[in-house]
Amino acid sequence: MSPAYRLSKSRFTAGLQCHKQLWWRVHEPGAPELVPDAQTQAIFDQGTDVGALARSYVPGGTLIDFAYDQTRQKVDATTVALAGTAPVIYEASFFADRVFVAVDILERRPDGFGLIEVKSSTSAKPEHLPDAAIQAHVLGQAGLAVRRVEIMHLNRACTFPDLTDLFARTDVTREVAALLPGVPAQAQEQLRMLEGPLPEVAIGPHCSAPHACPFHSRCWADVPAHHVSTLYRLGQKAWDLVSAGCGTIPALPADLSLSATAERQRRSVVSNRLIVEPSLRDALKAFEPPLAFLDFETINPAIPVWDGCHPYDSIPVQFSCHRQQRGGGYEHVEWLAGGPGDPRPQIAEALVAACAGARTIVAYNASFEKTCLRGLGLALGPKATASMEDIESRIVDLLPAVREHVYHPGFGGSFSLKSVLPVLVPELSYDELEVSDGSIAALELARLLLRGETLVEAEKTRLRGALLRYCELDTWGTVRLLERLRELADGT
Numbered sequence: 123m124s125p126a127y128r129l130s131k132s133r134f135t136a137g138l139q140c141h142k143q144l145w146w147r148v149h150e151p152g153a154p155e156l157v158p159d160a161q162t163q164a165i166f167d168q169g170t171d172v173g174a175l176a177r178s179y180v181p182g183g184t185l186i187d188f189a190y191d192q193t194r195q196k197v198d199a200t201t202v203a204l205a206g207t208a209p210v211i212y213e214a215s216f217f218a219d220r221v222f223v224a225v226d227i228l229e230r231r232p233d234g235f236g237l238i239e240v241k242s243s244t245s246a247k248p249e250h251l252p253d254a255a256i257q258a259h260v261l262g263q264a265g266l267a268v269r270r271v272e273i274m275h276l277n278r279a280c281t282f283p284d285l286t287d288l289f290a291r292t293d294v295t296r297e298v299a300a301l302l303p304g305v306p307a308q309a310q311e312q313l314r315m316l317e318g319p320l321p322e323v324a325i326g327p328h329c330s331a332p333h334a335c336p337f338h339s340r341c342w343a344d345v346p347a348h349h350v351s352t353l354y355r356l357g358q359k360a361w362d363l364v365s366a367g368c369g370t371i372p373a374l375p376a377d378l379s380l381s382a383t384a385e386r387q388r389r390s391v392v393s394n395r396l397i398v399e400p401s402l403r404d405a406l407k408a409f410e411p412p413l414a415f416l417d418f419e420t421i422n423p424a425i426p427v428w429d430g431c432h433p434y435d436s437i438p439v440q441f442s443c444h445r446q447q448r449g450g451g452y453e454h455v456e457w458l459a460g461g462p463g464d465p466r467p468q469i470a471e472a473l474v475a476a477c478a479g480a481r482t483i484v485a486y487n488a489s490f491e492k493t494c495l496r497g498l499g500l501a502l503g504p505k506a507t508a509s510m511e512d513i514e515s516r517i518v519d520l521l522p523a524v525r526e527h528v529y530h531p532g533f534g535g536s537f538s539l540k541s542v543l544p545v546l547v548p549e550l551s552y553d554e555l556e557v558s559d560g561s562i563a564a565l566e567l568a569r570l571l572l573r574g575e576t577l578v579e580a581e582k583t584r585l586r587g588a589l590l591r592y593c594e595l596d597t598w599g600t601v602r603l604l605e606r607l608r609e610l611a612d613g614t
């Protein structure tokens with residue numbers, strides 16, 4: 123077997139997801155798809171921060187601290203640490219059967235060792251188990267008696283400012299033991315595969331689960347338009363249809379029973395035209411003037427920073443509101459937190475003022491706005507709860523008006539504002555914006571508010587401007603979308 127190829131825990135789990143993905147990762151380590159974008163890098167950084175913090179919750183350890191590619195030095199230093207008396211070793215490193223692993227936290231126990239894999243999720247998940255299993259296998263090959271395997275993850279019950287219970291440890295010893303017998307053959311199969319040419323692997327649900335594959339655009343480039351996987355909420359059934367030879371929506375059997383929304387999608391795609399149901403007219407009656415259009419942006423820090431917050435709580439830190447004016451037209455009101463302090467009292471106050479006088483508050487995919495309002499009420503006490511409940515009682519969601527009554531082939535099976543707006547209101551576009559989707563906005567907001575001291579003033583001003591423009595487009599887009607829907611309903 124070629125000594126050029128070796129596995130790591132991340133390579134092994136990538137190989138379990140897809141051999142082709144692993145082949146590209148190993149043979150093209152400089153591929154542009156593997157350069158993390160800002161969002162991926164922020165997730166990596168967050169994982170690194172959580173991992174480093176987790177060590178302080180299992181204190182007294184020795185850190186095996188070498189550069190990324192100094193694997194020999196790491197393994198040698200681990201041998202030295204194991205010969206000593208340290209109760210805990212962080213990043214303990216082992217190499218056996220052509221697999222290198224570094225254990226996040228290795229605990230010495232009276233009967234052997236405890237292996238702890240740190241994850242920045244809030245629970246142990248099935249996809250964490252092979253990751254722990256390959257480590258347990260390599261440690262066993264290196265002669266260590268692993269008696270306990272745990273996933274150490276963030277604890278949603280932890281409430282700022284008391285971070286003593288920030289982490290929880292879930293015992294997965296039994297689950298990992300059940301996987302262990304299969305691990306050597308899986309690793310050897312991956313190593314054999316790496317010696318050969320790029321393997322043939324068909325696209326499938328494994329392209330997005332358990333992790334989004336970075337090579338998606340390579341494998342999906344030739345997938346025909348209206349692939350059956352874009353059919354609204356079909357899930358695994360879509361892939362069963364692909365296996366049965368029905369690759370696209372027009373090729374579906376005529377007698378296939380679909381939900382009303384998916385059936386409308388099929389009719390629209392087959393006829394290649396916009397479908398507007400006559401029922402849209404009645405659906406739009408719920409949007410009674412005077413209207414206000416509301417959109418929140420949030421941050422969700424893994425490690426909470428404000429009183430009463432838990433890991434990954436979504437905290438609204440920005441909103442945009444377009445208010446219908448008596449004489450016609452719209453007034454724009456916006457609010458964005460100014461720094462690292464708790465923004466909730468001020469944003470709640472600004473919201474009440476922004477929504478005053480509106481009979482209907484329009485949001486797109488309103489469950490998000492409603493959750494934000496409930497969270498603000500809970501955090502700020504009874505008076506704020508009453509104000510937030512009042513705002514929530516006036517919210518009407520525009521998304522179902524599209525999903526239940528309208529379809530255009532350009533939607534591609536999605537009813538998100540980013541999918542619907544460019545088709546129905548083509549003069550509005552997110553393409554030119556520096557911040558162009560909600561997850562990027564959340565990252566940039568966290569950078570601006572929580573790590574603002576790392577930015578120079580000009581960068582802060584630029585970032586604030588980009589975030590304000592993005593949020594404003596969400597509410598102005600919703601204004602224009604409702605107007606367009608009214609035109610379409612009038613034409614039915």
Ligand code: SF4
Nearest residue numbers: 140143329335338341
């Ligand atoms: S896109 Fe799918 S088939 Fe292609 S490498 Fe990734 S997981 Fe494998």
